[in-house]
Amino acid sequence: MNTGDRRLLAGVACVVLGATGGASDAHAQDAGNWLVRARVVHLDSANKDDTGFGLTINNKVLPEVDISYFFSPNLAAELILTYPQKQTIHSSVVGADIGTFKHLPPTLTMQYHFTGLGNFRPYVGAGINYTNLSSVKFDSNVAALNLGVKHNSFGLAVQLGVDVPIGGGWLLNADVKKVQIGTTVYSNGNSVGKLRVDPVLFGLGVGKRF
Known part of the structure; x- marks a missing residue:
């Protein structure tokens, strides 16, 4: 994580921590079945590669929106979304x-909320x-390898977070997720191994319960 990313996340974290002492309407967060959050997320990739090419992708900060539906005060489903993210x-x-690609990684989780x-x-x-994975482009310096990747990935996701009500249905949020994301890499049409991105996603943001 670079210095700018640390400052951005640290600033939002200060807002979250500072608001906890002034939260005066905790019960308002429980009103309504729908919860929409917007987060700033830092993607920290595991970069596990067995292709022999020493492949990695860059870490980055990205926006995230999630929509949750509460079946009860404790049980909810959350759909996590962003727009296609470009990686090097x-x-x-x-x-x-040696190249770039874009990835679109929607995630659906079932959650238990502690009250x-x-x-x-x-x-x-x-x-x-x-x-x-889309818009995959490899540079001319590896053209002889004729590299390609599998465009679809399915994996598990686990999540830990906390909401801090600040009144009127508004809340602050901190969230961390571990997600399985990977792709098979091909050279001249033959599989040469896998690149496991498997990122940890650290998020801070705000939400509104409806």
Whole structure:
């Protein structure tokens, strides 16, 4: 995580922590079945590669929107969305960036929300991620390898977070997710291994209960 990313996330974290002492209407967060949040998320990739090319992708900060529906005060389903994110592919063997791609990674989780804890609403979740890779482009410096990737990925997702009501149905949120995302890499039409992105996603944001 670079210095700018740290400052951005630290600033939002200060807002979350500072608001906890002034939350005066915790029960308002429980009104309504729908909850919409907007988060700033830092994607930290595991970059596990067994292709022999030493492949990694860049970490980045990205926007995220999620929509939750509460079946009860404790049980909810959450759909996590963003727009296609551009990533750079680096090869330690080549010693340079060798391409780019975009990924669209919607995730659906089922959550259990803990109640009766004052101004805090911690939750845990688990579900499934689908990631679509598109606009895959490899540079001319690896043209002889004729590289390609599998465009669809399915994997599990786990989640831990907390909502902090601040009144009127509004809340602040901190959230961390571990998601299984990976792709098979091909050279001249033959599989040469897999790149496991498997990121940890650290998110901070705001939400509104309807």
